[in-house]
Amino acid sequence: MRFQERVVMVTGGARGIGLAIAQRFAREGAAVAVCDKDGEGARRAAEELAGVQSASRAYALDVRSTDGVQAAVDAITRDYGRIDVLVNNAGITIPGPVVDFAEVDWDLMVDVNLKGVFRCAQRVARVMVAQGSGRIINISSESGKTGKPLFALYAATKFGVIGFTQGLAMELAPHGITVNAVCPGIVRTEMWTQLDKDLARLQGSREGEALELRRKSIPLGRLQEPADVAGVVAFLASEDAGYMTGQSVNVTGGREVH
Ligand SMILES: NC(=O)c1ccc[n+]([C@@H]2O[C@H](COP(=O)([O-])OP(=O)(O)OC[C@H]3O[C@@H](n4cnc5c(N)ncnc54)[C@H](O)[C@@H]3O)[C@@H](O)[C@H]2O)c1
Known part of the structure; x- marks a missing residue:
């Protein structure tokens, strides 16, 4: 039970990769704050986790809202008193050729994939700085390492997550907080x-x-299965990864090697 008594906040935790991450942390003893814009999905996920880790709870959270992020962080710290791990997983993909791409779709992807990561990291980092400890793990993508046709704009957001991860890691290192990214395939x-x-x-x-x-x-x-990502996220949150910060780890079955 590596994460006994730890509090883990997962965004986009109602399904897919986020749900697998929530399940993995709950199995290892953590209380998981399952956050999702799909509040009903988050509630179902937290209910399922309660069979494994009774302290897990759901929070309706759209990462596009700064006030909403602050309210969720306040609620989690009120409920648990701390946040040990933040997993910024909420994200969307809208594929399409650049020449036809609608600016409204670009704005939406930036708002969720990039600004959403910033909003949650900023508000949770304030809690972690006060604690003097914490782990932030951002879910980027293989598209954060190499741009591909029809995914140029998605790649721009996921490259952005990696740059943000590196800069934030340097800022938070003196506070005993590590910041890393995971790049699934x-x-x-x-x-x-x-x-x-x-x-x-x-x-x-x-x-x-x-x-x-x-x-x-x-x-x-x-x-790749969502659990393949969850295992690496759990490693980055563990004591074994205590000397890693500012890294972007590929979990792609070998598709991306840089
Ligand atoms: N599936 C892949 O192949 C893949 C590969 C690389 C990276 N990723 C990244 O992994 C993350 C999770 O992807 P997934 O495949 O599980 O996606 P998914 O679409 O299956 O699940 C995403 C979850 O995020 C939630 N969400 C979406 N927008 C939100 C918002 N504004 N606020 C809060 N929650 C929101 C959704 O409700 C959903 O529960 C994303 O950041 C994605 O870019 C996925």
């Missing part, structure tokens, strides 16, 4: 179910083709 979640449909429409391919093409490009030969 092709993970089987609802995000990819939707992406596969979007790519079929954009590329005139049949449904399933985009995902199959990518599966073939994975050196380890299988699509």
